[in-house]
Amino acid sequence: MNLGLIFVSEAVGTTLLLLLGCGVVANVALKGTKGNGGGFLLVNWGWGLAVFVGVLTSAYSGGHLNPAVTIGVAINNAATGGTVDFADIAVRILAQMLGAILGAVLCWLAYKQHFDEEPDPAAKLGVFATGPAIRSYGWNTVTEAIGTFVLVFAVISFKNFASIHDTTSGAFSLGNLAPLAVALIIVGIGASLGGxxxxxINPARDLGPRIAHAILPIKGKGSSDWSYAWVPIVGPLIGGALGGLLGVWLLPAAIIL
Incomplete structure (x- = not known):
């Protein structure tokens, strides 16, 4: 595949993912919006639909939109005898990071007046970056690793599901339903493990917008909470790697065939 087109595809998809994902949090959290106080379930569904749009619009690259997914898929490919293209991995992760920053900036522009009206710096930061309900870096990392494991393990299962069955007619392939399937997984992870x-569950999703929060001229924004920033990087990378690796043995399509 063309690395330039992969870069564009991943960047576009991730930009839309973060625009809509940060957007639903802004709608729920910021003062005076139509969705203010809409609750965490609205956030879950908003992020799920954001993933749907992001994956749908990045079909060329396979819609990774997440360094943990990219690394997990690469580990799974290597463990099953495939090749690992390090240039491909690097291009995807760079595009994901840049797209995440741009998407967060666009969200800020869309909600600029509400950011100005919101008095709570924590609410403003929460639009861009995640934060724990109970701050315990070790356990927070475990939570992020588990949630990302579920995501990557499920993504790996899509490939195995298609290869186990006869996909000549497409009868058993997820096909165009794949973006919707990923969206529902995101909703499920959020509802069950997001608290x-x-x-x-995505290093780019947290780090990119956190960088945007740090550099944007947001009125009364307060700290970007860099002391926590490593958790949503390390946890998802661990979970993604485990999902890709354990998928070799726990989703053994090659052995079945």
Whole structure:
């Protein structure tokens, strides 16, 4: 595949993912919005639909939109005898990071007046980056790792599901339903495992917007909470790697065939 087109595809998808994902948090959290106080379930569904749009619009690259997914898929490919293209991995992760920053900036522009009216710096930061309900870096990392494991393990299962069955007719393939399937997984992870940390489950999703928060001229924004920033990077990378690796043995399509 063309690395330039992969870069564009991942960047576009991740930009839309973060625009809509941060957007639903802004709608729920910021003063005076139509969705203010809409609750965490609205946030779960908003992020799920944001993933749907992001994956749908990044079909060329396979819609990773997440360094943990990219690394997990690469580990799974390597463990099953495939090749690992390090240039491909680097291009995807760079595009994901840049897209995440841009998406967060666009969200800020869309909600600029509400950011100005919101008196709570924590609410403003919460639009951009995740934070724990109970701050315990070790356990917060465990939560993020578990949530990301579920995501990557499920993504790996899509490939195995298609290969186990006869996909000549497409009868058993997820096909165009794949973006919707991923969206529902995101909703499920958020509803079930999102309470402790806000479920970043994606290093780019948290770090990119956190960088945007740090550099944007947001009125009364306060700290970007860099002391926590490593948790939604390390936890998802661990979970993604485990999902890709354990998928070799726990989703053994090659052995079945």
């Amino acid at each position: 402790p940390t806000g479920y970043a």
